[in-house]
Amino acid sequence: MASDFFYPNTGGVEEHIYNLSQCLIKCGHKVIVITHCYGKRVGVRYLTGGLKVYYLPIRVFYSQCVLPTMICNIALVRYILIRECIEIVHGHSAFSVLAHEVSIIGKLLGLKTVFTDHSLFGFADTSAVLTNKYLQMCLCECDHCICVSHTGKENTVLRAKVKAHKVSVIPNAVDAYNFIPDPSQRDPNVITIVIVSRLVYRKGVDLMAAVIADMCPRYPKLRFIIGGDGPKMWLLQEVRERKGFQHCVTLLGSLKHSEVRDTLVKGDIFLNTSLTEAYCMAIVEAASCGLKVVSTKVGGIPEVLPESMIYLTEPNVSSIVEGIELAINDIQKGNILCPYECNRMIRKMYNWMDVTRRTEIVYDKILKNKNKPLGRQLKSYLSSGVWPFLLVISLMYLLLQLVEKIYKRKHIDIAKDLKL
Known part of the structure; x- marks a missing residue:
C-alpha cells in the first residue's frame, strides 16, 4: 500500500x-x-x-x-x-x-x-x-x-x-461494531443535529452556516453539535457569536476517530452539506449509530444508503432546511427505524471482509x-x-x-x- x-x-x-x-x-x-x-x-x-x-x-x-x-x-x-x-x-x-x-x-x-x-x-x-x-x-x-x-x-x-x-x-x-447506537445518550427534550466534517469549502460549510442561521431562531428546541476543524471554522464561530447562538450551537473542534462515535450517539439527525463527494464515510457511520441522515444529493452519495435511512436534498439552503424539517417531523411522529435495526443493516451492507x-x-x-x-x-x-x-x-x-x-x-x- x-x-x-x-x-x-x-x-x-x-x-x-x-x-x-x-x-x-x-x-x-x-x-x-x-x-x-x-x-x-x-x-x-x-x-x-x-x-x-x-x-x-x-x-x-x-x-x-x-x-x-x-x-x-x-x-x-x-x-x-x-x-x-x-x-x-x-x-x-x-x-x-x-x-x-x-x-x-x-x-x-x-x-x-x-x-x-x-x-x-x-x-x-x-x-x-x-x-x-x-x-x-x-x-x-x-x-x-x-x-x-x-x-x-x-x-x-x-x-x-x-x-x-x-x-x-x-x-x-465501516466497522459497525465500533459504531453501535446508544439512544440513552440523546436529550429527549430537544432535537439534536450532529455534524462531523472537515471544515473546508467542498464540505459545504457556507451552506452549514446559512442553515444554522435560518433554523435556530425558528426552532428553540433545536441544537447543533459540530465536530471537526479546518480553514472555514471562523465562519461557524462568526455565526455563533454574532447571532447569539451559544446556547444551541456547540463547536467541538478537531475530534479523534475514537471520539466520533461518542459524538454521533448524542444526536437525532446527522447533517452532511458536501458540495462534492465520491463516497461519504460519515453518513454510513451516522446511520450505523441509528441517526436519521440528511445529506446533499451530490456525487456518489445517492448510491450509499437506502431511502429509509436518508433524506436527499439539493445543495442549497432551502432544500436542506426542508430535508431537516421532514426528518424532525418523522422523529416527532415516531416514524423512524429502530437504531439497532439500522446498525444490523449497515453491518450487512458494508463490511471490510x-x-x-x-x-x-x-x-x-x-x-x-x-x-x-x-x-x-x-x-x-x-x-x-x-x-x-x-x-x-x-x-x-x-x-x-x-x-x-x-x-x-x-x-x-x-x-x-x-x-x-
Whole structure:
C-alpha cells in the first residue's frame, strides 16, 4: 500500500488503507505500507496485526503531500520493494504524489499496480485540469483501477481516460461494531443535529452556516453539535457569536476517530452539506449509530444508503432546511427505524471482509497480466499527449539500471537472510 495519507493523520483514505491491510493480513497476505514521515515518526513502525509501515524520510511539500520529483526516491523505494518481495503495488488517492511515484517505479521493476481513487474532480478550473492530466499520465500503465462508487468510476474514466473495463467499483466500509447506537445518550427534550466534517469549502460549510442561521431562531428546541476543524471554522464561530447562538450551537473542534462515535450517539439527525463527494464515510457511520441522515444529493452519495435511512436534498439552503424539517417531523411522529435495526443493516451492507474479498479478485486478475517491455510502456505514456513525460520515465528507468549495478539484488537478499 502506498499513499501520502496514513496514520497518525486521520481521514477516510487513512482508515481505508489500515482496515483493508488488516483484513488482507488476516486472509494470509503479506502487506506493508509506504508513506512519508510524520513529524518525528520516521523509519519502520509496526501496527496492529504485524502491519509494517515505512515512514520514509521525505518532507511534506503541500497539504500532506511530498514534492513530485519522480526521481529522488528511486533507490529507497526500489530497495523496499525488493527487500519485502512485493508483487503488487496498490496506490491510494489521486492527490497522493507518493502513491503515483511508487506505482511507476514498481511498474518499471515489473510489478503489478492497482490504484484506488477516493475523490471526485471537476473539469473546468485550473487545478482540476492539471490534476486530471497528471492522473492520466500516471495511470497509463496501471493494471487496474478501483473506485468507491459508480459515479466515481464515471468521473475517473472521463478525466483520466482509463478504459472502463479496467475500473472496478468497490465501496468503502465501516466497522459497525465500533459504531453501535446508544439512544440513552440523546436529550429527549430537544432535537439534536450532529455534524462531523472537515471544515473546508467542498464540505459545504457556507451552506452549514446559512442553515444554522435560518433554523435556530425558528426552532428553540433545536441544537447543533459540530465536530471537526479546518480553514472555514471562523465562519461557524462568526455565526455563533454574532447571532447569539451559544446556547444551541456547540463547536467541538478537531475530534479523534475514537471520539466520533461518542459524538454521533448524542444526536437525532446527522447533517452532511458536501458540495462534492465520491463516497461519504460519515453518513454510513451516522446511520450505523441509528441517526436519521440528511445529506446533499451530490456525487456518489445517492448510491450509499437506502431511502429509509436518508433524506436527499439539493445543495442549497432551502432544500436542506426542508430535508431537516421532514426528518424532525418523522422523529416527532415516531416514524423512524429502530437504531439497532439500522446498525444490523449497515453491518450487512458494508463490511471490510467483503471489501477485501472483492479486492482479492482484482489482485488475482492482474497477476495474470504479462509485463510489457519498456518500448510498449513508453508508447502507453505517449498516449497522454505529454511528450516530456517520456523523458522522465526514461530517466527513471536509467536510474533504476544504475542503482541495480550499485546495489545488486543478491545483496538485498543476503541482508534479508541476515535480518531473519
